[in-house]
Amino acid sequence: MVLPESWIRRYSTLTPELRRTIAGVYALVRADVLDHPNYRVEVFLERLDRHAAEQGWGVAMAYTPDGVAVGYAYANTVGPGDRWWRRMTVPVTPRFTARHTVAVKEIGVAPGHRGVGLACRMHDALLDGRSEPYATLMVNPAAGGGKVMRLYEGWGYSEIGTVQPSPESPWLVCMGRSTHV
Secondary structure, eight states, X not given: OOOOGGGEEEESSOOHHHHHHHHHHHXXXXXXXXXXXXXXXXXXXXXXXXXXTSTTOEEEEEEOTTSOEEEEEEEXXXXXXXXXXXXXXXXXXXXXXXXXXXXXXXEEEOTTSOSSSHHHHHHHHHHTTOOOSEEEEEEOTTGGGGHHHHHHHHTTOEEEEXXXXXXXXOOEEEEEEESOO
């Protein structure tokens, strides 16, 4: 089912109801890995709460016409010297790190709604109107057999570094692009 743009809504405050809604979609998105330490719902909610308390947090939510949440994409602002940059294995070019950048932290689409461009539309809605000149995200290069990283490349992202966000996390590729592609 292709959802019209009007079914994507943006929020800048994480209310208890929105938190529950995002958690429910997350559980559907990650159902096959919820038993892995870094993917448990409680661990995700800890990250979500931390990110939502940071500068520039926002989320784009996708809903079906009957109001069922089927996707989310959220981000926040990272500045020069942020831990987002300090964890990189090789310093990232100052083009990204010298000023505020929007960091896309998580994108998820529920099964049954994948493959129709919904992730891209939520991503674009999330970046629309942001003042930061650059966007960055992290991706497991093995996700989907490399398909997810190729998807992001199709959105204009390119590799700018590697990072292991936590000891339980796999090594990730950090990608960046202009916010105004």
